[in-house]
Amino acid sequence: MNDLGRLEDLPADYVADLRALNLVPLWPSLRGVLPPQIPSRQTKATHWPYKTIKPLLLKAGELTPIEKAERRVLVLANPGHGLDKMQASAAMYLGMQLLLPGEWAPSHRHTPNAVRMVVEGEGAWTTVDGEKCHMERGDLILTPTGLWHEHGHDGDQPVIWLDVLDLPLAYYLEVSYHLNGTRQDVLPGRGERAYARGGVVPTPVFGRSGKRYPMLRYPWADAKAALLSIAADRPDVDAVQVTYTNPETGEDAENILGFHALMLRPGQTLTLPARSPAVVYHVIEGGATVAAGSQRFDLVEADTCCIPGYTATTLSNPSASQPAFLFLADESPLHRKLGVYEVRPDNQPNMP
Numbered sequence: 001m002n003d004l005g006r007l008e009d010l011p012a013d014y015v016a017d018l019r020a021l022n023l024v025p026l027w028p029s030l031r032g033v034l035p036p037q038i039p040s041r042q043t044k045a046t047h048w049p050y051k052t053i054k055p056l057l058l059k060a061g062e063l064t065p066i067e068k069a070e071r072r073v074l075v076l077a078n079p080g081h082g083l084d085k086m087q088a089s090a091a092m093y094l095g096m097q098l099l100l101p102g103e104w105a106p107s108h109r110h111t112p113n114a115v116r117m118v119v120e121g122e123g124a125w126t127t128v129d130g131e132k133c134h135m136e137r138g139d140l141i142l143t144p145t146g147l148w149h150e151h152g153h154d155g156d157q158p159v160i161w162l163d164v165l166d167l168p169l170a171y172y173l174e175v176s177y178h179l180n181g182t183r184q185d186v187l188p189g190r191g192e193r194a195y196a197r198g199g200v201v202p203t204p205v206f207g208r209s210g211k212r213y214p215m216l217r218y219p220w221a222d223a224k225a226a227l228l229s230i231a232a233d234r235p236d237v238d239a240v241q242v243t244y245t246n247p248e249t250g251e252d253a254e255n256i257l258g259f260h261a262l263m264l265r266p267g268q269t270l271t272l273p274a275r276s277p278a279v280v281y282h283v284i285e286g287g288a289t290v291a292a293g294s295q296r297f298d299l300v301e302a303d304t305c306c307i308p309g310y311t312a313t314t315l316s317n318p319s320a321s322q323p324a325f326l327f328l329a330d331e332s333p334l335h336r337k338l339g340v341y342e343v344r345p346d347n348q349p350n351m352p
Contacts, residue, residue, distance in 0.1 A: 004030055043089045043278050043308035044080035045295040050119070050302035057098045057160060066103045073097045073163065078306060085168070088306045089278035091331045092257060093167040098160050099124050099153045107150035110178035112170040113254045114149075116141040117162040117282060117327050118220075119302050123155015128216045130187035135159060138220025138284045140244055140327070144213045144254055148181050162282055162304065164329045166256040191215035195247035198226070213254075215247050220284065224325060227263040231323070238270055241328075252333045260328040264288060264317035274312040276342040277331035281305050281315075286324030289316040312346065 007015065007028040018025065032040070057074050066072060076094035081087040088094040097116075099105060101123070116126060117140055124135040129147045133139075143149040153159055170176040194202055195215045223242060231240045240263040244253040252258050258277075261284070264270060281290055282304045290297045291314040292307045298318075299305060307313050309331070317324040335341035 004028065038310050041090075041308045041310070042080040043078055043306065045292050045297070045305070045307050045311070046076075046078050046080075046088075047290075047297040047299070047305040048076045048094075048303065050300070050304070053096050054160065054302075057096055058158065061098050061100050061158065066100070066105060070108075071097060071105055072099070076304060076306075080308075087168045088280060089168075089308070089331065091166055091169040091334055092278065092280060092306075092329060093163070093165040094280065094304065094306070095163040095165075096160060097151075097163050098158060099151055100158055101153050101156050103151075103153050104183075105151040107148050107181040107184055108178050109146055109148045109181065111145055111175050112165045112167040113145045113256055114143040114163060114165040115254065115257075115259060115329075116143070117164065117284075119160045119162055121155065121157050121159030123157070124151065124153045124159035124161075126151050127184045127186060129211075129213075130184055131190060131216055132186045133190075133217040135161065136220065138224070138325075138327075140218040140220075140223075140253075140259060142213055142216045142218075142253060147213070148184055150184060162327075164257065164259075164280065166254075166334075169256060169334070190217070191247075192217045192219055192222070196222070201247055213246065215253075218244050218253070223261045224285075227261060227325065228323075231263055231265060238268075239272070240265070254333070255337075256331075256334045258328075258330045258332040260330075262315075262326045262328055264315060264324040264326070266322055267317060267320045269314060269316040271314045272312065273343050273345040274310050275330075275332070275344075276309045276340060277335050278309045279307050279313070280329040281307070282327040282329075284325045284327055286322055287318055288324045288326060289318060290314075291316070310342075310344070312344075 004027045060072055073095040075086045076088055077083040077086050078088050118135045118137050126133045126141050128143050128149045133141045191214050226242050227240055242261050244259040283299045283301050287300045290305055292311045297305045
């Protein structure tokens, strides 16, 4: 590649004339925005151990009442993007949220899509668009763009969950905002009951939901059962993984970020190819070692890490007797819509 020239090579008065007219010469910076072979990435491989987050989150519960906080969250910020930007990756925001017994986080809605992955505790619920979704460990609950949602807690122990939003993208596009609302009336019907069995959906004569997001709560019990069933039925399959989808369309559960659950058999090591989207790994049950490039993270239950895109990743289950179960969030739906989704399969795992 020929030298494209540097900004310093240009006369200072010429550069000043350009800047005065809000003009910038492209060629000195061309390879910065269009590098050869692989994109430049600010996202760094980062590990957030839950044992260090939980006491600080509980301390936040002592320091700040819910009435002042509205949402009591510690953001899992990626140092590659700068902590002030509150990004886990280019398009993903992560936060650990705390709700104490008797608290109510008031109803609001916002333009970014969000999901909640329940980390620990019982007795909490999220009402989304009038549907009351009970929160149990490992459950995935959607709060899609524009839908009213609120959180409440009828139990006696703290409840903590992992928030995943496409907030960085909405903020970059200058469309990020929220509206406050009043407490919702709970409506009849729960999506996880209507769509409780794979391959069957309510017949239109009885009435489909008519909603863009007909299923809002994805119980962990169902996802775990599906993974165990796949593993038993297909011992030849290396990557035992399911994707959370819209049960009426078969598309991703939300339209920007993708959400998945993965099982590692006892003692298994699984190498995943380099893909364009960044990936978040969160341990629901068991433990896992995540190795990417020169980075290696030993994750225990409730730990979270983020791996940048275009990075081959090896997952290992250190237990010789128990499977490990992970929740994955990535930017794959967005990449597919943009036409930039890419896999570089040096070591493609066997998948069903």
